[in-house]
Amino acid sequence: MESSQLKFAFWGTPLLSAETLDILVQHGYIPCVVITAPDAKSGRGMRENASPVAEWAEEHGIPCLKPEKIDDEFRSQFSTYNIELSVVVAYGKILPKDIISTPRFGTINIHYSLLPKYRGASPLEQALLNGDTETGVSIQQMEHRLDSGPVLAELVTDIDPNETKESLRARLTQIGGETLVKLLPQIIEGTTNPKQQDDTQASYCTKIEKSAGEIDPLGNARENWNKYRAFFGWPGIFFFTVKNGTRIRIKITQASFKEGQFIIEKVIPEGKKEINYTDFLRNS
Numbered sequence: 001m002e003s004s005q006l007k008f009a010f011w012g013t014p015l016l017s018a019e020t021l022d023i024l025v026q027h028g029y030i031p032c033v034v035i036t037a038p039d040a041k042s043g044r045g046m047r048e049n050a051s052p053v054a055e056w057a058e059e060h061g062i063p064c065l066k067p068e069k070i071d072d073e074f075r076s077q078f079s080t081y082n083i084e085l086s087v088v089v090a091y092g093k094i095l096p097k098d099i100i101s102t103p104r105f106g107t108i109n110i111h112y113s114l115l116p117k118y119r120g121a122s123p124l125e126q127a128l129l130n131g132d133t134e135t136g137v138s139i140q141q142m143e144h145r146l147d148s149g150p151v152l153a154e155l156v157t158d159i160d161p162n163e164t165k166e167s168l169r170a171r172l173t174q175i176g177g178e179t180l181v182k183l184l185p186q187i188i189e190g191t192t193n194p195k196q197q198d199d200t201q202a203s204y205c206t207k208i209e210k211s212a213g214e215i216d217p218l219g220n221a222r223e224n225w226n227k228y229r230a231f232f233g234w235p236g237i238f239f240f241t242v243k244n245g246t247r248i249r250i251k252i253t254q255a256s257f258k259e260g261q262f263i264i265e266k267v268i269p270e271g272k273k274e275i276n277y278t279d280f281l282r283n284s
Contacts, residue, residue: 006188009083009103010053011091013037016173018052020089020110021060023177029184031062032081037092038066070096078102085187087180088142097144105187107142110176112169114138114154116202119147124169126205127159128230131222134158135168137176139183141194148202150194153183162257164232210235215252221262228255228262243269243284250280 010021010031021031036053050058057064063081067074070093078099086107088095100107113123115138127135136156140149155175159168186192213235215224227237238251253274254266264277 006085006184007032007081007083008085008087009078009081010034010087010089011036011095012053012089013051013092014090015052016169017089017091018056019173020177020180021053021056023174023181024087025060027181029181030060031087032083033063033065033078035065035067035078035091038068070099075099089176094144094146095142100142100144108152108180108183108187109140109142109147109149110180111138111140111147112172112176114156115140115147115151116197116199118205119202120205121207122205124165124172125208125230128163128165128168129226131226132159133161135172137172137179139176139179140197146204148197148199150196152187152192152194153179155179162229164229166233208235213237215239217262217264221257221260224262225255225257228252241284252277 006029008029008031010017010024010033012018012020012034013036017036021034024030034053034057036051036057039048039050039054041048054064054066065074065077075098079102083103085103085105086100088107088109095107111119111123112135113119113127114136117123118126124135134156136154138151139153140147140151143149157171157175183192208231213227213231215227215237217224217239224237231237236251236253238249240247240249242248248270250270251268252264252266253268256263256265266274267277267280268274269280
């Protein structure tokens, strides 16, 4: 079976999912349908915005489903595509057992850790928070239990001590897409070599909450640096201080780690514009 003949569905929502689709298409793998999260309201006007994957589907003329839930109506729609394989990349919800097992080749998932380490929603952030020196990508045959399926392929990569979430995510997205492209012919030909995970070695990570970015500027320097790296972009890191009797939130927008010290360079005080941290201290 040639790549263009594989009838597969792609499940994903954020930008890294759309970037993975780009890699697949570059190698001739075009999904029959994509499934993504429903449009979400955001911004001051609470306007509905489509996910990056939904926007990708529209640009490429690919059918797109946005189910609020996996119910009988969705199952009926999904069945019309006669899918042979489902590929899941950061869809955002756990799929029901029957949806996972319906396609001829089952359902596979790109997970951004070396399973069974960091099963769950935030493996990339967890690796940075823990100061890990290496991570990787695992492609698993999905089971109903969270990130517990046999590993079909994996690739290890080093983490630079100064690397942030954004740069690491970009690298892992590329690694994951390229690894998937190499794996798909093996899935079609039935020549994969699944490796069962050792559940006794499993660790878990949860969805990141906005409040997780709070730090103590005078706390452990290495931990603060790792939080800065892990939460770079969103949710960002911040601390609270009292000015003129009012408690205000200070967002750290630029920092570095030198000679064992966490150095805050630029901040955005609540309701203000970005300034140098030294200027903020001088005016406090």
